[in-house]
Amino acid sequence: xxxxxxxxxxxxxxxxxAAPIIAHHAFTAEFDASKPVTIRGFVTKxxxxxPHVWVYLDVKDxxxxxxxxxxxxxxxxxxxxxxxxxxxxxxxxxxxxxGSMAKSGPGRMNGRNVTFAATGKKLGxxxxxxxxxxxxxTP
Amino acid sequence: MKHAVIRFLTAGLAVCLLSAxxxxxxxIAAKFDPAKTVTLRGVVTGVEWLNPHVHIYMNVxxxxxxxxxxxxxxxxxDLRESGWRQDSVKPGDTVSVEGIVARDGSSQVWSRSMTLAxxxxxxxxxxxxxxxxxxxxxxxxxxxxxxxLGPPAGETGYWGHPSATMLVQAGANxxxxxxxxxxxxADVDKVAPLQTWARGLYYLRQREFLRDDxxxxxxxxxxxxxxxxxxxxxxxxxERDRQRIWxxxxxxxxxxxxxxxxxxxxxxxxxxxxxxxLFFGRSVGKWEGDTLVVDLKDFNERFWFSNGGLPHTDMxxxxxxxxxxxxxxxxxxxxxxxxxxxxxxxxxAWTLTWVPNEELPVYYCQDNRP
Amino acid sequence: xxxxxxxxxxxxxxxxxATAVPPAFSQGRGGAPAAPAAPTPxxxxxxxxxxxxPGHKGVWNAVGSTLWDLDKADPxxxxxxxxxxxxxxxxxxEVPLQPWARQLLNERMVDLNEPYTRCKPSGGARNLFTPYxxxxxxxxxxxxxxxxxxxxxxxxxxIYYDGRPHPKDLEPSYxGHSIGHWEGDTLVFDTIGFNERFWIDRQGTPHTNQLHLVERLTRTDSNTIKxxxxxxxxxxxxxxxxxGxxxxxxxxxxSFEFMCQDNMKTSEINGETSRVVP
Numbered sequence: 001x002x003x004x005x006x007x008x009x010x011x012x013x014x015x016x017x018a019a020p021i022i023a024h025h026a027f028t029a030e031f032d033a034s035k036p037v038t039i040r041g042f043v044t045k046x047x048x049x050x051p052h053v054w055v056y057l058d059v060k061d062x063x064x065x066x067x068x069x070x071x072x073x074x075x076x077x078x079x080x081x082x083x084x085x086x087x088x089x090x091x092x093x094x095x096x097x098x099g100s101m102a103k104s105g106p107g108r109m110n111g112r113n114v115t116f117a118a119t120g121k122k123l124g125x126x127x128x129x130x131x132x133x134x135x136x137x138t139p
Numbered sequence: 140m141k142h143a144v145i146r147f148l149t150a151g152l153a154v155c156l157l158s159a160x161x162x163x164x165x166x167i168a169a170k171f172d173p174a175k176t177v178t179l180r181g182v183v184t185g186v187e188w189l190n191p192h193v194h195i196y197m198n199v200x201x202x203x204x205x206x207x208x209x210x211x212x213x214x215x216x217d218l219r220e221s222g223w224r225q226d227s228v229k230p231g232d233t234v235s236v237e238g239i240v241a242r243d244g245s246s247q248v249w250s251r252s253m254t255l256a257x258x259x260x261x262x263x264x265x266x267x268x269x270x271x272x273x274x275x276x277x278x279x280x281x282x283x284x285x286x287x288l289g290p291p292a293g294e295t296g297y298w299g300h301p302s303a304t305m306l307v308q309a310g311a312n313x314x315x316x317x318x319x320x321x322x323x324x325a326d327v328d329k330v331a332p333l334q335t336w337a338r339g340l341y342y343l344r345q346r347e348f349l350r351d352d353x354x355x356x357x358x359x360x361x362x363x364x365x366x367x368x369x370x371x372x373x374x375x376x377x378e379r380d381r382q383r384i385w386x387x388x389x390x391x392x393x394x395x396x397x398x399x400x401x402x403x404x405x406x407x408x409x410x411x412x413x414x415x416x417l418f419f420g421r422s423v424g425k426w427e428g429d430t431l432v433v434d435l436k437d438f439n440e441r442f443w444f445s446n447g448g449l450p451h452t453d454m455x456x457x458x459x460x461x462x463x464x465x466x467x468x469x470x471x472x473x474x475x476x477x478x479x480x481x482x483x484x485x486x487x488a489w490t491l492t493w494v495p496n497e498e499l500p501v502y503y504c505q506d507n508r509p
Numbered sequence: 510x511x512x513x514x515x516x517x518x519x520x521x522x523x524x525x526x527a528t529a530v531p532p533a534f535s536q537g538r539g540g541a542p543a544a545p546a547a548p549t550p551x552x553x554x555x556x557x558x559x560x561x562x563p564g565h566k567g568v569w570n571a572v573g574s575t576l577w578d579l580d581k582a583d584p585x586x587x588x589x590x591x592x593x594x595x596x597x598x599x600x601x602x603e604v605p606l607q608p609w610a611r612q613l614l615n616e617r618m619v620d621l622n623e624p625y626t627r628c629k630p631s632g633g634a635r636n637l638f639t640p641y642x643x644x645x646x647x648x649x650x651x652x653x654x655x656x657x658x659x660x661x662x663x664x665x666x667x668i669y670y671d672g673r674p675h676p677k678d679l680e681p682s683y684x685g686h687s688i689g690h691w692e693g694d695t696l697v698f699d700t701i702g703f704n705e706r707f708w709i710d711r712q713g714t715p716h717t718n719q720l721h722l723v724e725r726l727t728r729t730d731s732n733t734i735k736x737x738x739x740x741x742x743x744x745x746x747x748x749x750x751x752x753g754x755x756x757x758x759x760x761x762x763x764s765f766e767f768m769c770q771d772n773m774k775t776s777e778i779n780g781e782t783s784r785v786v787p
Contacts, residue, residue, distance in 0.1 A: 025621075025623065025625060025626035025775075026588055026591055026620070026621030026622075026623070026626070026711070027587065027588075028587050028588055028619070028620050028621055028622075029620055029621050029622040029623070029626050029775065029779075030622075030626075030774075030775055030778045030779060033587045047772050048414070048415070049415075049441075049771040049772035050415070050767045050768055050769065050771045050772065051660075051767070051769050051771065051772065051773060052772065052774070054772060054774065070774075072774070075641075075767070076412075076414050076415055077410055077411050077412060077413070077414075077415075077641070077765070080409065080410070080413060080414055081409070081410055085414060086414045086415075102778050103778070103779070104778050104779065104780060108774075108778055129587070187785075192785075192786075194785050209784060209785045211785065215680065219680060245784075247784075247785060289651075290651055291650075292650040292651070293650075293651075294651075295651065355787065356787045357770055357787070358628070358770045359768070359770050359771070360768060360770075376646070376648060376651075376655065378646070380563045381560075381563050382563075385646070385655075385657070385665075387665055392628075392662060392663070392664065392768075392770065393630070393662070393664045393665070394662075394663050394664060394768075395657055395663070395664070395665050396766070397764070407765065408762070408763055408765060410762060411641075411642075411659075411762065411763060411764075411765030412765040412766050412767070415766070417766045418766065418768055418771075419766055441771065498667070501680070501682050501684075503629075503630055503662070503664075503683065505627070505628045505629055505630075505662065505770065506629075506706075507783070507785070507786055508627065508628070508776070508783065508786060509627065509776045509781035509782055509783045509786075
């Protein structure tokens with residue numbers, strides 16, 4: 001049995017700790033934070049679904065060839081409270097997406113934020129990267 | 140009341156079950172070709188004891204050396220019920236398998252019969268369990284007289300053994316297997332009042348042996364009436380003081396769904412599912428006499444709402460009617476209203492039987508996925 | 510014909526809580542806890558009410574996602590969000606892991622590529638870390654307690670307190686077989702029969718099919734459910750050990766439909782395929 005003082009500290013810690021946005025799963029399972037990437041392209045498909053929304057863009061590479069990229073965002077109900085809706089993205093919209101590449105390489109990434117080229121509007125993607133820590137620094 | 144009885148009896152006669160594997164996970168013919176039979180004999184190298192299908196791997200000597208075959212069997216739930224266990228066959232055992240091979244040419248076979256060499260006896264065969272013929276009794280009721288859909292106090296059990304496993308309009312007479320694969324694809328016109336495009340899609344799905352069934356391909360849930368026709372049962376837990384009913388599934392992904400009785404509108408919650416059309420739709424209900432009438436809408440199109448692949452659109456609107464005419468019988472009646480896929484509304488009905496003294500089987504479609 | 514009398518009159522507990530309804534408060538962004546906690550709500554039969562009061566909404570979410578604390582803070586770790594430091598839990602170095610299990614945990618903690626991500630149900634504490642709303646349902650007539658999840662596999666878990674034993678021939682499962690009893694207002698339950706195809710927490714603390722849990726749930730006040738677990742697994746640990754955490758009440762939220770399989774890309778991204786399934 002833990003000493004009572006530690007239990008008390010833990011209990012207080014639990015009461016005081018922030019309720020974070022809990023990610024559906026760990027970022028590092030699929031993505032590599034050491035491989036930042038930014039893409040610019042045109043929306044070809046929107047999968048507005050659980051567990052994660054996925055959006056696909058046709059992106060022109062430096063050689064001028066088109067490649068279709070997919071980027072992951074948060075769950076619909078998380079996005080909805082942060083400026084998104086199911087109808088917001090339209091096929092053909094031009095977006096700039098910053099985030100981290102999938103461990104499997106180019107073509108898939110985790111989106112951290114999305115800028116709409118036409119308006120300059122920038123929205124967070126409720127990425128599972130860099131979630132608020134669940135622990136207070138000190139009890 | 141009598142009219143309703145006649146209606147559901149008619150629907151019950153409409154589907155004649157052919158020799159059907161127990162499996163409700165997918166149409167066997169979607170993956171395996173019934174015309175290509177094979178007999179294999181070899182040594183077991185591995186056993187994957189997982190739902191929806193157990194697989195035995197075996198090394199089979201042939202002209203070009205040894206080929207490792209994957210042998211597909213029924214689910215863990217069904218094999219256990221027939222008395223088999225994970226170690227009924229072990230790596231190192233020699234077995235013979237008679238079955239049908241995979242359509243894609245891979246070294247996979249669906250086992251129709253497996254014999255264990257060291258015993259000379261058949262192994263992993265399913266001995267189908269009939270619905271328990273337990274004594275019924277009057278409809279169980281709450282103190283205020285309302286019928287109880289779930290287990291009465293002190294009892295346990297669940298609803299299983301649907302009398303029909305295919306959705307077909309009342310009055311129709313078609314032959315199909317337990318997964319809804321029509322014996323005669325030309326019967327598509329009899330099944331439901333399909334619009335032309337939907338008839339074409341339904342026919343295509345049937346011709347491809349239900350291969351594209353999202354439940355088979357991706358373990359997506361059997362929303363709508365299909366929930367009451369897939370294996371492994373349903374249970375209702377009524378929270379009367381919360382005006383909410385939980386519908387628990389034993390099969391598919393062992394999910395739950397709500398029926399709200401508090402008079403709310405059918406809309407999602409802002410921080411919940413507000414923007415999403417759903418697999419199970421949004422259910423609101425009320426009791427009309429001894430029948431629970433439930434209205435469902437806001438479905439997405441990413442699943443099949445029936446065994447056999449009848450199409451639907453996001454305009455799908457269902458009215459379900461649940462009643463319990465006696466202790467052991469749940470009558471399920473559904474009105475399908477989808478102006479996007481059908482030329483008129485239509486109804487279907489069947490019954491489920493109480494399985495006493497047992498709990499819902501524990502089955503997860505996701506089990507043997509990577 | 511039959512009046513459906515909503516049993517509010519039987520929950521005169523409302524008089525206890527009339528003055529303590531929490532404010533409509535979004536818990537999404539890591540705000541402070543809800544209004545000061547009221548005493549544990551009860552029905553007129555004296556039994557604890559485990560969810561929202563009838564007529565109100567609310568679900569539960571775990572605070573944090575760990576059973577143990579790191580020995581040293583590791584803020585630069587990309588997985589820092591899934592570990593805790595100095596929160597009063599058993600330290601990782603004190604968790605009596607067998608050597609093979611400690612090594613496995615170290616490997617798992619690099620990528621946190623847990624089965625939950627691939628829509629597998631996950632027993633033990635992991636079940637209660639499922640996001641988007643957990644409910645605890647007490648059905649005294651059937652003598653069972655049901656825990657449901659919105660997120661992850663959107664499934665449910667049953668704890669039987671009708672006195673039944675564990676079945677002799679138990680098929681191992683993701684959530685195990687749970688039997689329990691009440692000690693006052695605390696549900697104490699014993700679970701065995703786990704398979705090894707899931708993780709018991711988000712970090713991947715190992716277990717084997719010998720895992721035996723004794724868990725306790727107590728609604729200590731209107732805002733808090735306390736969860737405590739004793740983990741015993743002679744296949745992975747040299748001794749039993751204890752963990753625990755709280756769940757916090759999230760008012761004005763209801764359980765909703767969430768299907769992990771809807772668009773789960775993890776296997777595709779990680780190139781995980783099966784020889785025998787699509």
